[in-house]
Amino acid sequence: MTEPSARPAGYFYLGLALVTAATLALEIIQTRMLSVVTWYHLAFFVISMAMFGMTLGALRVFLQPDRFGPDALGRTLPRTALWTSLAVGLCYLDQSVLAPEVAMSASTLVVFTRLALTLAIPFYFSGICVTLALTRAAYPIGVVYGADLAGAALGCLAVLPLLSLLDGPGAIFAVAGVMAIGGWSFARWGREQRLGRWALAAAGLMIALAVANGATYFGLDPIIVKGVAEKRHWVSYEKWNSFSRVVAYRDREEPARNVLWAASPNTPERRVTFKEMNIDGLAGTRMFRWNDEPGALDFLLYDATSPAYALRRGKVAVIGVGGGKDLHTALAAGNEAVLGIELNPVFIDLLTGRYRQFAGLADRPGVHLVADEARSYLTRSDERFDILQASLIDTWAATGAGAFSLSENAIYTVEAWRIFLDHLTDDGVFTVSRWYAPGHIDETARLVSLATATLLDAGATEPRAHLLVGAYDQVATLLVAKRPFSPEDVQRFADHLASMGFSLVLAPGHEATAPILARLADCTTRKELDRLAASYALDLSPPTDSRPFFFNLLRLSRPWEIAAYLGRPAGVVAGNLIATLTLLAILLITVTFAAATILIPRRFAPADMQRPRAGALVYFALIGLGFMLTEIGIMQRLSVFLGHPVYSLAVVLFALIFFTGLGSFASERLPLTTPARLAIYSLSLAAYLALAAFLLPHINTWFQGFSLAGRIAVSLALLAPAGLGMGQAFPAGMRLAKHGAGDPTPWLWGVNGAAGVMAGVVAIVVSIAWGITVTLLLGALCYLILPLSAKGLFSSSKA
16 A cells, blocks of 8 residues: 555645536536426525535544545545546436426425435535545645635536536536546546546546537436426427526417417417527527518517507617517517617527527617626616616526525616616616516515615605506516606506506506505605515515515515415415425524534444534534625625626636635645634634625625626625635634544534535525625624634644
8 A cells, every 4th residue: 555645646636626626516517407407496405415415425434434544545535536426427317307396295205305315425425535535635734625625616617618518417427527537536646546447437438428418409308397398309409508598499380469478458360480488497588580571570569568668769778688579579669779688698699690580680770689787787888778678587597606596686676776777868767577466466566665765766756656557467567767757658558558458557646456556656765665565474675785585575584474375375475485485494404414413423423433522513613604604695795796697606606715725725824723813813804704794785886887807806806805714714623623543523524514504594594584794794703703612622632
């Protein structure tokens, strides 16, 4: 057996970096996959199962020290990396045939148990591998942990090209291939040539599967998507990226009234050709074939999303282009200058490339298409518009910031709507359409609350004078004017709705169809509006950048009120209820799991195993909690500031993990070896995180007009001190804990991971209930009280 000191350290660090890169990339890609296959709120399930698997791996290393001793490291590291690679591929094959649909039945429990196992098993083997590298290798812990984090940071970046070049399943197989290459690198380090050959063979197989799967629509893809069997034979185009999967189906021809979101009973009798498209298997959009005949697209004006064109003409901007329906509507209404702003570059690529002739928009004079986030683009623009339209923007796709952080959250806040109003002409109108359920107009009420708050913030004294709402079937459309609507505007709007067979829901001088809407619109101060919104069981408070969760109407801060909806969910609340109960269930599971991670090893550890003091367990739990609370809070804030879900991965998550890795490297030169040093460190880091919590709400105001490069630079300047500081705590604790026989560090690593799992869920709950600032302050508090828990570590190190 070759002595560890005689082995080439470079292969060890490369193997660890590749394994952690593949591990984090797998977690992100599986989140993306589950967001497609099932509902967005269950994507968070992946994060929990990933950390659950890794923590179980760490606990196994702790409970079986003889099996995983330092002498066997050269063999066990490549072997566990190889097992992880094979488990990734095999477990995905099982996942692809599952139908994880939410229903109250024992079968559902069986399906989700099986799904949990297939998600957790690869991370279990990865957890063994990473734990061994961190706790058994005879290398400086600061450097080892730094290599771990450097690999994880690269894994964040790797997701972007993998999902762009391949499909989701192909990206999973590619990750398995990278994991196998990590096993080969460990085999070179351990001089295990046979294992190295097996690892290269596995890498070749997985990468071949990845390439082959990405080259066809009929590969190893999920069979059931959102509870419905995928009609792969109808697919004409499929494209993945880090925050969506877009599918376009073959051309169809239907009566016009069948292809509108809420078609007037008076819709012309004609047949139209279109492509049905969806995002993540559910959120639909349609692309209509361009027709040069006069009036050929006039049927689009009979949709309940289009009444603004009965009041205004001129320069139009459409937020959320999708398949181009609203652009076609603007042209059909006679507007000659139309700007389309689309967050997802896939749709812009389709409209300007593959389906350019079909849609006919890119070649229309006056039409301009932009792939960007709307509020970010408009902040940098001096353009003013007569109509600014945002219709039914809700992809329900989980982003890199985690589930419950949807890519469209950023456009439904007071700060965003102020930007939109500022980019209207003096007589301009901002029109927003949302889903509507007569008798359950919860989302409509929150929309009116948001509009009222925005108008009050802009200086309006009578918000209701600026608001019009019409509705039909399942769609309500809100019009917000920069100036009060004139009596002629109101009458023309009412006449238009009547001619279409639509309902007038809210207008100046007219009785509202629901008293709640009138009360919200009649508020004349923000304090009055907040007091009124707080009096309802549903969360009707206007969303802000600090609480940008427009779609979450149940108050997590008042859980006893959620129970009132258990027996009678309807409308938007029905989906909210499932999402909220899922989140709370995962929170309960993670808390139980974290407790078990502490209690079970104490009960079943070998008699001669060293048991760390309670303070050591609390120390590692606190740094797990603090890091995840800070990471998620900063990601939620800066993803809005940077203006695109891709940047949550490419800038925020990558940079934070990267700087944390640098902090770990630096800890070798600046170790926290005394209680005084730890106290100064904790106070400094907590103070910075608390300062960042109060500064971040102002970032959009101060720097939103900067170029993308400028906003990235500002983000990096904020992230660097946080990451460098947080990177010190883990290696410091490991140095103090790693002494004597019966090394307890695998257990402490497991406690750290379990606390991180719990913190990820807690961060989402706290952000939704009380705001992102509170989440960040809780992260700062964890680091502030760190010295109180470290007494046991320092005492043990002297023993």
